[in-house]
Amino acid sequence: MTRIRGSEFCSSAPERPHEASLSSGHFVLYPEDATKPSTSPLHVRRMSLVRPALLPGLIALIGILSLASLAIGPAPITVPLALKALVSDQGAASTVVREIRLPRTVLAVLIGWIFGLSGAGLQGLLRNPLADTAVFGAPQAAAFGAVLVIYSGLIGTLSWALPFAAIAGALLSIALVVAVAGRGATIVVLVLAGLAVGSLAGAGTSLAISLSPNPFAVTEIVFWLLGSFEDRSVVHVWLAAPFILLASALILWAASGLRALALGEDTAQSLGIDVSLLRGLIVAGAAIGTGASVAVAGSIGFVGLVVPHLVRPLVGYDPARTLVPAGLAGAALLLAADCAVRLIPSETEVKIGVLTALLGVPFFLRVIARRKAELVESPA
Amino acid sequence: MMRLEARSLSVDLGARRALDRIDLSLEPGRLTVIVGPNGAGKTTLLRSLAGLAEPAQGDVILNGASLAGMRASARARAIAYLPQGGGVAWPLPVAGVVALGRLPHGEKPDRLSDAGREAVAAALQSVGLQGFAQRPATALSGGERARVLLARALATQAPVLLVDEPVAALDPHHQLVVLDVLKQRARAGATVVAIMHDLSLAARFADMIVLLNQGKIEAFGPPEAVLTEARLGAIFGIRARVLRQAGSLVVVAESPIPDAG
Numbered sequence: 001m002t003r004i005r006g007s008e009f010c011s012s013a014p015e016r017p018h019e020a021s022l023s024s025g026h027f028v029l030y031p032e033d034a035t036k037p038s039t040s041p042l043h044v045r046r047m048s049l050v051r052p053a054l055l056p057g058l059i060a061l062i063g064i065l066s067l068a069s070l071a072i073g074p075a076p077i078t079v080p081l082a083l084k085a086l087v088s089d090q091g092a093a094s095t096v097v098r099e100i101r102l103p104r105t106v107l108a109v110l111i112g113w114i115f116g117l118s119g120a121g122l123q124g125l126l127r128n129p130l131a132d133t134a135v136f137g138a139p140q141a142a143a144f145g146a147v148l149v150i151y152s153g154l155i156g157t158l159s160w161a162l163p164f165a166a167i168a169g170a171l172l173s174i175a176l177v178v179a180v181a182g183r184g185a186t187i188v189v190l191v192l193a194g195l196a197v198g199s200l201a202g203a204g205t206s207l208a209i210s211l212s213p214n215p216f217a218v219t220e221i222v223f224w225l226l227g228s229f230e231d232r233s234v235v236h237v238w239l240a241a242p243f244i245l246l247a248s249a250l251i252l253w254a255a256s257g258l259r260a261l262a263l264g265e266d267t268a269q270s271l272g273i274d275v276s277l278l279r280g281l282i283v284a285g286a287a288i289g290t291g292a293s294v295a296v297a298g299s300i301g302f303v304g305l306v307v308p309h310l311v312r313p314l315v316g317y318d319p320a321r322t323l324v325p326a327g328l329a330g331a332a333l334l335l336a337a338d339c340a341v342r343l344i345p346s347e348t349e350v351k352i353g354v355l356t357a358l359l360g361v362p363f364f365l366r367v368i369a370r371r372k373a374e375l376v377e378s379p380a
Numbered sequence: 381m382m383r384l385e386a387r388s389l390s391v392d393l394g395a396r397r398a399l400d401r402i403d404l405s406l407e408p409g410r411l412t413v414i415v416g417p418n419g420a421g422k423t424t425l426l427r428s429l430a431g432l433a434e435p436a437q438g439d440v441i442l443n444g445a446s447l448a449g450m451r452a453s454a455r456a457r458a459i460a461y462l463p464q465g466g467g468v469a470w471p472l473p474v475a476g477v478v479a480l481g482r483l484p485h486g487e488k489p490d491r492l493s494d495a496g497r498e499a500v501a502a503a504l505q506s507v508g509l510q511g512f513a514q515r516p517a518t519a520l521s522g523g524e525r526a527r528v529l530l531a532r533a534l535a536t537q538a539p540v541l542l543v544d545e546p547v548a549a550l551d552p553h554h555q556l557v558v559l560d561v562l563k564q565r566a567r568a569g570a571t572v573v574a575i576m577h578d579l580s581l582a583a584r585f586a587d588m589i590v591l592l593n594q595g596k597i598e599a600f601g602p603p604e605a606v607l608t609e610a611r612l613g614a615i616f617g618i619r620a621r622v623l624r625q626a627g628s629l630v631v632v633a634e635s636p637i638p639d640a641g
Contacts, residue, residue, distance in 0.1 A: 127469030260483055262470050263532065266463045269432055271483045271536075272456030317470035318489070 054314050058328035062109060065335040069105040070097055072342045104229035106237050108338045109331045111297055114244045114289035116330020117323055119304020120311075121251040124258035124319030125282045126178070128190060129309065130367060133290045134301030134360070135191060136177040137198025138170040139227075142294035144201040144208075145169025147221050151208045163243055167291030173197045174287050178279065227298030227353025229338050236296040243292030250285035251323065254278050258319035300353045302360020303330050309367065381408040381569050382458060382539040384429055388438035391424050398424040400595040401438065406573060406588075408539070411566040413582040414575045416592035417616055422575045423464060423544055425592060429573065430461035430542050442540070456484035460538035464545045464575070466529050471516035474528050478503055481535030496535075503531040506561045508554065522549045530558060540571045547576065559585045583607055583629035591615065603629050613637060 070082040075096050077085065085093040086102065115133070122131040133139065149165040173194075180193040205225070212218045257278040260268040265275050293300065304326075310333075311325040334352070337359075341350045384406040391399040398421045406412055406429075414422045427433040429440055431447040440447040442458060450458075460481070468477055479489035481503070482496040492500065504510050507527040512520070517528055526549040533543060543562070547555040555578075563585055566572040576582045582589060583603040591599040591606050593615045599606040607629055612620040617637045623630045 256483075256488065259489060260480055262468060262472060263477070263480060263529070264463065264466050264469075266427070266432055266461070267466060267480075267529075267532075269452075270430055270456060270459070270461035270463075271480065272452040273483075274452060317472050318476065319470065321490070 054311075054325055055328065058325065058332060061332045062328065062335060065332055065339060066105050066109065068339050069108065069335055070101045072339050073101060099233065100231070103232045103234050103237050104338065105335065107229050107232055107240065107297060108335045110237070110241060110244045111293040111300065112303055112331035112334030113327040114247055114293060114330075115300070115303040115334065116307040117248060117251050117304075117327035118286035118289050119306075119330070120308040120319070120322045120326035121254065121258070121282045122174075122286055122304070123308050124261065124322065125254075125279060126190065127262065127264075130191060130305070130364070132302070132305035133170070133174065133286050134303075134305060135364070136174050136194040137196075137201055138173045138287065138290045139294050139299040139301050140198040140201040140205070141173030142166040142170040142291045143225055143299050144204045145172075145291070146224070146295055147205050147208050150220050150224070151212055151217055160239065163239055163292045163295040165291075166295040167243065167288050169201065170291040170294065171284070171287035173201065174283050174290075178283055224298055226351045227294075227300040228341075228349070228351045229297055230349055232296065240292045240296040243288050247285040247287075247289030247292070248327070250281045250288070254281040254285070255320040255323055258282075258323075262319060298351075298353060300334070300356055302356050302364065303334055305367075306360055306363050307333060309363075382443050382571055383407055384459075384540055384571050384573075385441040386425075386429065386438065387441055389428060389435055389440060390437040391421075391428050391433050392436045393424065397436070398595050399428065402595075402597060404590065404597065404600065406571050408571045409566055409569055410587040411563050411572045411574065411585060412588045412590060413586035414573065414590045414592055415577070415579060415582055416590075416598075420592040421595040422592055424595075425590075426461070426542050426544050426573065426575055427463075430459055431455050432461065453484060456538075457536070458538055459540040459542060460533040460536040462530055462533040462541075462543040462546060465526075465549070468517040468525065468528075471518040473514050474509065474517050474520070475500060475504070475513035477517045477528055478531045478535050481532040484536055484538075499535045499537050500531075503534040506534060506564075507531045508557055523551060523554060526550060527554065527558065530561075534561070534565070539569070541565055541573070543572075543574045545575050545577070547578070547581065555581060579607060579612075579631035579633075580629065583631060607631060 067079050067082070070086070071077055071079045073096070075092070077093050077096060081090065081093055082097050082101070084090055085097040088094075119132045122133065122136075123129055125131070143166070145168045146162050146166040149159075149161055176197055177190065177193045180189065205221075209218055209221055212221070257268065257273040257275075260271045260273045261275070261278065268278075269275050307329040308322050308326045311322060311329050315321050315325050334356070337355050338352050341352050341355055344350050386402045386404040389399055389402040389404075390397060402425065414425060416422050424433055428435060431440065431450070435448075442450070442455075447455060476489050478500045479487075479492055479496070482489070482492055482499065485493075485496065487493055487496045501510070504513060507530055509524065509527055509531060512524070512528070517525060520528065526546070530543065530546050533541060541562070546562070547558050550558060559581060562572050562574060566587065586603055588601060589599075589603050589606040590597060591611065598615055599611060607622055609620055609622050612618055612622070612631065612633075619634045619637060621632045621634060623632065
């Protein structure tokens with residue numbers, strides 16, 4: 001959908017406070033010196049060289065990290081052996097690689113991809129660089145939806161009902177936050193609404209745990225709330241993959257409309273974009289992707305918030321062209337994080353959800369710190 | 381050449397009736413300026429004419445066909461709309477923002493046709509921003525950004541051009557430049573409608589003036605017929621003199637009338 005090509009659609013501005021969202025009817029002016037663009041031909045040339053190489057580069061990076069992910073773990077298996085074990089029977093090595101490491105590698109790629117895509121899509125939709133499913137409390141809400149189902153004791157963590165329940169929870173939270181903050185709300189309102197929804201979902205989850213009469217259900221809930229790719233099987237992949245593909249299709253379908261939305265809803269509408277449909281596609285895509293991911297891997301946040309910021313200096317600020325690179329970068333990031341948690345020396349594996357939060361929250365705070373001026377008054 | 385009509389058009393904003401049974405026929409080849417006090421319904425009227433506000437009653441008709449029944453893509457090619465004081469969310473390059481005006485023609489900003497590229501260049505040139513193509517739109521002054529957004533609307537090359545306060549943020553030089561562009565578009569056969577507050581500029585450039593007050597049309601006609609001292613007093617609540625100077629009207633607002641407006 002999004003092709004990378006050198007053209008006049010080139011952003012040469014590094015990340016600055018003014019990149020943030022200005023919706024119709026409201027300007028925020030910044031001091032001149034903060035807004036001097038870099039327009040040197042050298043800079044433009046470097047951009048046009050970087051861009052065509054970006055997608056193949058990201059795909060190559062994902063490939064290398066996937067190999068590492070197949071080779072890293074308690075059982076010593078080299079990369080060549082891991083590859084051999086994948087295609088032919090190598091005894092115990094094949095069991096480890098095919099049944100333990102391959103599923104977690106595939107899940108990390110799929111979930112990182114959809115988190116990156118959802119984050120870039122939501123940032124484009126809300127014209128706000130702080131938008132992300134994690135900021136909206138969607139993972140907590142998805143977890144609450146799933147916990148309610150597990151709580152009933154009727155199903156286990158490998159049921160088809162689980163993704164649906166998690167998706168329902170995520171959908172509710174994202175729709176709620178977008179409804180509250182969608183039009184002319186400030187960034188503060190956006191973040192506060194997400195905080196409220198996330199806290200509510202967290203409280204609901206705690207309530208379900210404390211009220212549960214069934215110790216087995218409590219164990220399952222707690223196990224499952226700690227976001228991780230550890231001990232995931234092929235079944236988990238099949239549980240999540242169809243939803244993630246559907247979510248990707250919905251978000252990518254909305255891509256070209258996101259460009260026009262950069263100029264506000266009225267202008268987008270006047271350019272022939274169905275803004276309600278666009279909003280529906282992105283919200284549904286983000287919710288389905290988050291719900292399905294949380295259903296198999298628990299709560300993992302902040303990938304979607306971070307990666308659009310990482311790719312924008314390379315692909316520019318056109319929201320449509322940020323999507324695919326953000327998805328690929330998300331896959332690479334989560335895969336790298338999943339390799340990292342296996343390399344950190346500790347008795348039990350560090351949960352990946354913990355690691356992404358440890359990295360993501362400081363990043364989030366940094367973005368806020370850079371935009372303090374807008375947080376006071378500008379709409380989202 | 382497209383005629384745009386409002387037929388008994390009423391629009392509600394919440395519980396308030398913003399437009400009340402408006403009948404208006406806008407001819408191609410003319411620059412029509414909508415004037416009126418704050419809250420008169422000017423923006424609502426322009427949004428309705430653009431097909432962006434749902435009528436409570438009545439209809440907007442484009443060349444004999446109801447706007448409500450048109451496909452969004454066909455409407456977008458026929459009518460270009462510039463909202464009031466719009467912003468740009470991301471530091472997109474100026475040329476990229478203007479290229480968004482080609483979306484109704486199925487052209488993506490990074491893959492313009494030759495005609496699209498020409499339209500973008502011509503639009504930038506006409507608002508005096510030809511050197512700005514690669515500058516991030518967010519790093520411009522308010523007036524420069526307003527001209528970029530106008531260029532975006534011009535780049536669609538639609539037969540109907542609806543612009544909400546296109547000169548409000550501009551310096552005197554660029555006010556004249558932009559009004560000249562709008563006038564040229566009208567002379568080339570387009571149906572051009574602009575909302576303005578500067579009555580002297582409106583009188584000088586408009587072929588027709590719509591005077592709107594409390595959701596109703598108070599007067600519609602050539603500037604000298606619409607802008608009378610009595611009306612300015614009654615509707616704007618100002619003591620004003622209307623002078624004729626060098627073939628054009630000059631409105632000198634002298635003082636507010638106490639307890640009016």
